[in-house]
Amino acid sequence: MLVHGFIEGSRVNGPGLRAVVHLQGCNLNCPGCFNVASHPFTGLDHDPAEVAAWVVRANGVRTLDGVTFSGGEPMQQAPALFDVIESLSRRLPQLGFGMYSGYSLRELEAGRFRTTPEIAQTARREVWASIRSFLDFAVLGRYVATRPSALPLRSSANQELLLFTDRYCDHDFAPQEVEVHIEPHGLVQVTGFPVAGLPV
Numbered sequence: 001m002l003v004h005g006f007i008e009g010s011r012v013n014g015p016g017l018r019a020v021v022h023l024q025g026c027n028l029n030c031p032g033c034f035n036v037a038s039h040p041f042t043g044l045d046h047d048p049a050e051v052a053a054w055v056v057r058a059n060g061v062r063t064l065d066g067v068t069f070s071g072g073e074p075m076q077q078a079p080a081l082f083d084v085i086e087s088l089s090r091r092l093p094q095l096g097f098g099m100y101s102g103y104s105l106r107e108l109e110a111g112r113f114r115t116t117p118e119i120a121q122t123a124r125r126e127v128w129a130s131i132r133s134f135l136d137f138a139v140l141g142r143y144v145a146t147r148p149s150a151l152p153l154r155s156s157a158n159q160e161l162l163l164f165t166d167r168y169c170d171h172d173f174a175p176q177e178v179e180v181h182i183e184p185h186g187l188v189q190v191t192g193f194p195v196a197g198l199p200v
Protein backbone atom coordinates (compact mmCIF):
# COMPACT_ATOMS: atom_id res chain seq x y z
CA MET A 1 0.00 0.00 0.00
CA LEU A 2 1.14 3.53 -0.75
CA VAL A 3 1.78 5.61 2.35
CA HIS A 4 2.23 9.37 2.39
CA GLY A 5 3.27 9.62 6.04
CA PHE A 6 3.03 8.08 9.47
CA ILE A 7 2.67 9.93 12.77
CA GLU A 8 3.31 7.90 15.90
CA GLY A 9 1.25 10.04 18.24
CA SER A 10 -1.17 12.87 17.44
CA ARG A 11 -3.84 14.59 19.52
CA VAL A 12 -5.54 16.51 16.70
CA ASN A 13 -6.90 13.65 14.57
CA GLY A 14 -9.57 12.26 16.85
CA PRO A 15 -10.00 11.42 20.55
CA GLY A 16 -6.93 10.80 22.69
CA LEU A 17 -3.45 9.96 21.48
CA ARG A 18 -3.61 8.37 18.04
CA ALA A 19 -1.25 7.03 15.42
CA VAL A 20 -2.08 8.54 12.03
CA VAL A 21 -1.54 6.69 8.76
CA HIS A 22 -1.72 9.04 5.78
CA LEU A 23 -2.26 6.97 2.64
CA GLN A 24 -0.78 8.18 -0.63
CA GLY A 25 -3.02 8.73 -3.63
CA CYS A 26 -6.27 10.58 -4.25
CA ASN A 27 -7.95 11.50 -7.52
CA LEU A 28 -10.89 13.43 -6.08
CA ASN A 29 -9.20 16.80 -6.73
CA CYS A 30 -11.14 18.93 -4.27
CA PRO A 31 -10.25 22.55 -5.18
CA GLY A 32 -8.14 24.08 -2.41
CA CYS A 33 -7.04 20.70 -0.99
CA PHE A 34 -4.53 21.27 1.82
CA ASN A 35 -2.37 18.27 0.85
CA VAL A 36 -1.86 18.06 -2.92
CA ALA A 37 1.43 16.21 -2.40
CA SER A 38 -0.67 13.22 -1.29
CA HIS A 39 -2.53 12.99 -4.65
CA PRO A 40 -0.19 10.99 -6.96
CA PHE A 41 -0.37 7.20 -6.70
CA THR A 42 3.39 6.93 -6.47
CA GLY A 43 5.98 5.82 -3.97
CA LEU A 44 7.06 2.71 -2.15
CA ASP A 45 4.49 -0.10 -2.04
CA HIS A 46 4.38 -1.26 1.60
CA ASP A 47 2.97 -4.58 2.70
CA PRO A 48 -0.10 -3.99 4.92
CA ALA A 49 1.59 -6.17 7.56
CA GLU A 50 4.47 -3.68 7.63
CA VAL A 51 2.09 -0.76 8.15
CA ALA A 52 0.30 -2.62 10.95
CA ALA A 53 3.71 -3.30 12.52
CA TRP A 54 4.46 0.47 12.61
CA VAL A 55 1.32 1.00 14.70
CA VAL A 56 2.15 -1.93 17.00
CA ARG A 57 5.62 -0.46 17.50
CA ALA A 58 4.24 3.04 18.16
CA ASN A 59 1.84 1.58 20.72
CA GLY A 60 4.80 -0.05 22.45
CA VAL A 61 6.47 3.35 22.88
CA ARG A 62 3.37 5.23 24.09
CA THR A 63 -0.07 3.90 24.90
CA LEU A 64 -2.35 4.82 22.02
CA ASP A 65 -6.07 5.29 22.19
CA GLY A 66 -6.43 4.52 18.53
CA VAL A 67 -5.47 4.93 14.91
CA THR A 68 -6.79 7.40 12.35
CA PHE A 69 -6.47 6.69 8.64
CA SER A 70 -6.22 9.76 6.46
CA GLY A 71 -5.15 10.75 3.01
CA GLY A 72 -4.72 11.02 0.26
CA GLU A 73 -7.88 8.96 0.05
CA PRO A 74 -7.86 5.81 2.24
CA MET A 75 -10.80 4.18 0.44
CA GLN A 76 -8.92 4.26 -2.86
CA GLN A 77 -6.71 1.55 -1.31
CA ALA A 78 -9.60 -0.18 0.45
CA PRO A 79 -8.43 -3.82 0.20
CA ALA A 80 -5.05 -3.00 1.77
CA LEU A 81 -6.69 -0.71 4.32
CA PHE A 82 -8.95 -3.58 5.37
CA ASP A 83 -5.91 -5.83 5.84
CA VAL A 84 -4.26 -3.27 8.15
CA ILE A 85 -7.37 -2.66 10.27
CA GLU A 86 -8.22 -6.35 10.52
CA SER A 87 -4.68 -7.17 11.64
CA LEU A 88 -4.60 -4.35 14.20
CA SER A 89 -8.01 -5.22 15.61
CA ARG A 90 -6.72 -8.72 16.36
CA ARG A 91 -3.34 -7.64 17.74
CA LEU A 92 -4.43 -4.51 19.61
CA PRO A 93 -8.16 -4.96 20.26
CA GLN A 94 -8.15 -2.06 22.74
CA LEU A 95 -7.53 0.48 19.95
CA GLY A 96 -10.25 2.60 18.41
CA PHE A 97 -10.28 3.24 14.66
CA GLY A 98 -11.19 6.35 12.72
CA MET A 99 -10.96 7.46 9.12
CA TYR A 100 -11.21 10.56 6.98
CA SER A 101 -12.59 9.99 3.49
CA GLY A 102 -13.59 12.35 0.71
CA TYR A 103 -16.43 9.99 -0.20
CA SER A 104 -19.89 10.42 1.30
CA LEU A 105 -21.60 7.63 3.20
CA ARG A 106 -24.02 7.24 0.28
CA GLU A 107 -21.14 6.72 -2.18
CA LEU A 108 -19.40 4.24 0.09
CA GLU A 109 -22.55 2.24 0.79
CA ALA A 110 -23.23 2.03 -2.95
CA GLY A 111 -19.65 1.01 -3.74
CA ARG A 112 -19.23 4.17 -5.82
CA PHE A 113 -15.56 4.76 -5.14
CA ARG A 114 -12.36 4.05 -7.00
CA THR A 115 -10.01 1.41 -5.64
CA THR A 116 -6.44 0.46 -6.44
CA PRO A 117 -6.29 -2.30 -7.52
CA GLU A 118 -9.65 -2.09 -9.31
CA ILE A 119 -12.36 -4.35 -7.89
CA ALA A 120 -15.98 -4.85 -8.90
CA GLN A 121 -18.69 -2.64 -7.40
CA THR A 122 -20.14 -5.56 -5.39
CA ALA A 123 -16.72 -6.25 -3.93
CA ARG A 124 -16.30 -2.52 -3.16
CA ARG A 125 -19.56 -2.54 -1.20
CA GLU A 126 -18.39 -5.59 0.72
CA VAL A 127 -14.96 -4.19 1.52
CA TRP A 128 -16.54 -0.93 2.73
CA ALA A 129 -18.94 -2.89 4.96
CA SER A 130 -15.97 -4.83 6.37
CA ILE A 131 -13.94 -1.67 7.02
CA ARG A 132 -16.95 0.08 8.53
CA SER A 133 -17.46 -2.82 10.94
CA PHE A 134 -14.10 -1.93 12.52
CA LEU A 135 -14.49 1.87 12.50
CA ASP A 136 -15.57 3.80 15.58
CA PHE A 137 -15.88 7.04 13.63
CA ALA A 138 -15.43 8.48 10.16
CA VAL A 139 -15.37 11.99 8.74
CA LEU A 140 -16.93 11.73 5.29
CA GLY A 141 -17.37 14.02 2.30
CA ARG A 142 -15.37 16.15 -0.13
CA TYR A 143 -13.55 19.24 1.04
CA VAL A 144 -15.50 22.25 -0.23
CA ALA A 145 -13.40 25.38 0.23
CA THR A 146 -16.39 27.71 -0.12
CA ARG A 147 -18.10 26.09 2.90
CA PRO A 148 -15.51 26.40 5.71
CA SER A 149 -16.31 24.77 9.03
CA ALA A 150 -14.92 25.15 12.55
CA LEU A 151 -16.56 21.92 13.75
CA PRO A 152 -14.24 19.23 15.17
CA LEU A 153 -12.41 17.28 12.43
CA ARG A 154 -14.45 18.88 9.64
CA SER A 155 -12.79 21.32 7.24
CA SER A 156 -16.01 22.05 5.38
CA ALA A 157 -19.61 22.23 6.50
CA ASN A 158 -20.86 19.51 4.13
CA GLN A 159 -18.66 16.88 5.81
CA GLU A 160 -20.21 14.52 8.35
CA LEU A 161 -18.70 13.09 11.53
CA LEU A 162 -20.31 9.67 11.91
CA LEU A 163 -20.07 7.51 15.01
CA PHE A 164 -20.38 3.80 14.20
CA THR A 165 -19.95 2.49 17.76
CA ASP A 166 -20.56 3.82 21.26
CA ARG A 167 -16.83 4.06 22.03
CA TYR A 168 -16.90 7.85 21.53
CA CYS A 169 -19.48 10.58 21.77
CA ASP A 170 -19.54 14.06 20.19
CA HIS A 171 -17.90 15.62 23.29
CA ASP A 172 -14.78 13.49 22.78
CA PHE A 173 -13.90 15.39 19.61
CA ALA A 174 -11.80 18.44 20.45
CA PRO A 175 -11.87 21.77 18.57
CA GLN A 176 -9.68 22.02 15.47
CA GLU A 177 -5.97 22.41 16.14
CA VAL A 178 -2.76 21.92 14.20
CA GLU A 179 0.38 20.00 15.16
CA VAL A 180 3.86 20.24 13.70
CA HIS A 181 5.96 17.08 14.07
CA ILE A 182 9.73 17.35 13.59
CA GLU A 183 11.35 13.94 13.23
CA PRO A 184 14.93 13.31 14.48
CA HIS A 185 16.21 13.21 10.86
CA GLY A 186 14.63 16.60 10.11
CA LEU A 187 11.38 15.60 8.35
CA VAL A 188 8.63 18.08 9.23
CA GLN A 189 4.99 16.93 9.15
CA VAL A 190 2.05 19.27 9.64
CA THR A 191 -1.20 17.61 10.64
CA GLY A 192 -4.60 18.68 11.84
CA PHE A 193 -6.40 21.86 10.90
CA PRO A 194 -4.28 24.92 10.08
CA VAL A 195 -7.31 27.22 10.30
CA ALA A 196 -5.12 30.26 10.99
CA GLY A 197 -2.71 29.37 8.16
CA LEU A 198 0.39 27.25 8.14
CA PRO A 199 3.19 28.12 10.57
CA VAL A 200 6.20 29.77 8.85
Ligand code: SF4
Binding pocket: 026, 027, 028, 029, 030, 033, 034, 035, 038, 071, 072, 073, 101, 102, 103, 142, 143
Ligand atom coordinates in the same frame (compact mmCIF):
# COMPACT_ATOMS: atom_id res chain seq x y z
S1 SF4 B 1 -10.44 13.91 -0.77
FE1 SF4 B 1 -9.01 14.85 0.69
S2 SF4 B 1 -6.96 14.48 -0.17
FE2 SF4 B 1 -8.43 14.11 -1.81
S3 SF4 B 1 -8.54 16.06 -2.92
FE3 SF4 B 1 -10.23 16.04 -1.41
S4 SF4 B 1 -9.36 17.07 0.42
FE4 SF4 B 1 -7.63 16.48 -0.90
